[in-house]
Amino acid sequence: MRGTAGGSSCYRELRYPLSDHVGDRSLDELPDVRSETLELLAPQEDLGDAAPQDMLFLDIETTGLGGAGAMAFLVGTGLIDNDQFVLRQYLALSPADEGALLDALLEDARLESEPVLVTYNGRRFDAPALDERATMHRRRAGFDSLRQLDLLHPVRSAYGGLLHSCRLAVVEAEVLGLTRHDEDVPGAEVPQWYFQYLRTGDGRHLLPIINHNAQDVVSLGALVARLDGSVRRVNLTSFDEVAVGRLLAHRRDARAVEFLTGALDGLPPSPVRRDVLTRLALAHKRAGDRDLAEPHWEELATAGGRGALQAHVELAIYYEHHVRDFTRAAGVVEQALANVHRTVAPWDRASAATWRSALDHRRSRLQRRMDAARAPS
Numbered sequence: 072m073r074g075t076a077g078g079s080s081c082y083r084e085l086r087y088p089l090s091d092h093v094g095d096r097s098l099d100e101l102p103d104v105r106s107e108t109l110e111l112l113a114p115q116e117d118l119g120d121a122a123p124q125d126m127l128f129l130d131i132e133t134t135g136l137g138g139a140g141a142m143a144f145l146v147g148t149g150l151i152d153n154d155q156f157v158l159r160q161y162l163a164l165s166p167a168d169e170g171a172l173l174d175a176l177l178e179d180a181r182l183e184s185e186p187v188l189v190t191y192n193g194r195r196f197d198a199p200a201l202d203e204r205a206t207m208h209r210r211r212a213g214f215d216s217l218r219q220l221d222l223l224h225p226v227r228s229a230y231g232g233l234l235h236s237c238r239l240a241v242v243e244a245e246v247l248g249l250t251r252h253d254e255d256v257p258g259a260e261v262p263q264w265y266f267q268y269l270r271t272g273d274g275r276h277l278l279p280i281i282n283h284n285a286q287d288v289v290s291l292g293a294l295v296a297r298l299d300g301s302v303r304r305v306n307l308t309s310f311d312e313v314a315v316g317r318l319l320a321h322r323r324d325a326r327a328v329e330f331l332t333g334a335l336d337g338l339p340p341s342p343v344r345r346d347v348l349t350r351l352a353l354a355h356k357r358a359g360d361r362d363l364a365e366p367h368w369e370e371l372a373t374a375g376g377r378g379a380l381q382a383h384v385e386l387a388i389y390y391e392h393h394v395r396d397f398t399r400a401a402g403v404v405e406q407a408l409a410n411v412h413r414t415v416a417p418w419d420r421a422s423a424a425t426w427r428s429a430l431d432h433r434r435s436r437l438q439r440r441m442d443a444a445r446a447p448s
Contacts (some may be wrong), residue, residue, distance in 0.1 A: 073161070075174035077208070077419050082175055085285070093293035094249030095122070100296040108299040109187070111322060112225040116218045118187060124151050126220070126295070127186035131197045132264045132280060137415045142169050143204045144265055145280060146176050147288040150159070150186075156292055158285055162277070165269070169209040177205070177212060187218050189291055194221040214400055222294055228321040229314035233343060244292050246297060247312075252399050256283050268271040272331035301390040309334055313347060320350040327354050345371060352385070361393050371404070380414050380426055383407035387433060396443060404430055 073082035077357055089099040102123050109118040128149035136139030144163045159179060160363035163172045180186070190197045198214040205212035227237050234245050240258070243249040256264055256279040298318075301311040316330030329349040338344040355364035368389070371382035382408045383403050390400035408430050415423040 073175045075171050075178070077174045078113075078168060079280075080168045080172040080175055081164055083160050083281075083297060084160045086152075087158065087289065089151075090158075091157060093289055094247035095241065096247055096293050096297050096300075098292055098296060099288075100152075100154070100300050101292050102151055103222050104299040105303075108302050109220060111302065111318065111324070112222070112295075112298065113218075113220045114322060116187075116220065118218060118220070121218070121434050122185050125185075125187045126150065126189050126292075127217075128189045128291040129193060129197055129214075130190065130260050130284055130291070131200060132265070132284055136196075141200070142166055142220065143172070143201060143286050144169065146172065146201070146235070147284040148176070148180065149288040149292055156199065158288055160281060160284060164280065168193070168207075168381060170205065170210070173201075173205050173208055173210055176201075180262035182213050182217065185217060187220055188214060189220045189222065189295065191226075191287070191291060192221065192223045194219050194224075200212060206233060220295070222291060225298070225318060226294075229318040232346065233310070233313060239287060239290065242294065243286075247290065247293050247294075248325055249286075249290065251286065252282070253288065257278060258283065259277065267440070282290070309337060313338075313343065315349060316347065321355055321359065325354075325358065327351075340374065342377075345374060345376065361389055365389055372403070375410065375413065376415075380407055383410075384430075384433075387437075391437060391440075397437050397441045401434060401441065404434045404437060408434070432440075 072079045104123045111122050130147050131143050132145040133141050133143050146161045148159050160171045161176050163169045167436045201214045202212045264276050312330045312334035319327035351365040354366035367381045368385045387400045387403045390396045411426050
């Protein structure tokens with residue numbers, strides 16, 4: 072038990088050697104995470120001077136998704152201490168203990184030192200929820216005002232569409248290679264397990280929740296280390312190349328070209344390949360390397376499906392304005408017009424009409440340019 076001025080709450084501290092593995096990855100890369108990677112993952116947060124030791128990993132369990140009655144009954148935090156990852160958990164055995172839980176948490180978190188709060192959807196949920204609960208208990212917290220690395224957002228940028236879901240449990244399995252124990256409780260079921268404990272007083276309902284929360288916190292550390300290692304090309308897989316390339320492309324970082332080019336080799340025809348081709352072509356276009364973008368637009372136009380019409384337009388622009396081959400550009404426009412009905416959903420008549428109008432306008436302009444080029448001087 073942990074005694075505070077507001078009463079007592081349950082508390083435990085575990086220290087994991089950084090050599091411990093989370094799935095197929097260890098935590099030993101965590102102290103070497105670079106500030107530039109943190110900036111890449113949260114560019115809006117001004118993390119240029121942040122060090123790994125500044126990170127405070129946090130995950131909370133509540134009795135609901137918000138509102139005055141949704142108490143925070145379990146909070147887990149993690150931090151780096153020399154060669155160890157220190158996990159601390161604060162548990163309220165009853166609603167009356169929530170104030171004591173918050174007192175202990177705020178005492179240890181030392182928010183005045185302005186740590187970087189690392190969460191998974193914490194910008195929208197964990198941080199404001201804790202501040203709200205502290206206010207209800209007449210405490211002042213300030214989690215929401217900290218610099219935050221909310222991993223949900225870079226994970227969506229990197230893995231959205233590569234994974235069937237960006238829920239943390241899915242990311243753990245597919246990115247970290249972690250399989251949760253059978254006794255773990257799914258996140259959606261956590262509140263009802265806590266309510267069962269309150270009704271029965273049986274502590275066996277608490278242990279799965281505590282273990283679930285602990286794994287969430289440790290996984291946050293492992294995920295940051297994995298993303299940093301992938302950016303540094305440590306044990307890089309083709310899956311990592313796609314993810315990091317997409318993340319860099321989303322930030323318009325020139326390094327995206329190297330990762331996306333490497334990812335493209337060996338990718339079979341698929342939505343993932345089309346996505347990589349599109350991002351790579353756009354990266355080349357932004358860099359002014361339109362000749363390098365051209366074969367990617369060509370493959371996208373030939374592949375059909377989503378994005379094919381835009382690829383045709385990009386090719387037409389390239390041939391008209393950069394190669395100045397008006398005839399070839401006009402041929403691309405004709406191909407696009409012939410494929411509007413295959414590319415746009417049959418029920419989306421408005422989009423089909425918009426595409427046809429834009430392509431007709433481009434065709435007319437190209438025809439005028441071809442006529443002018445053929446006219447005697």
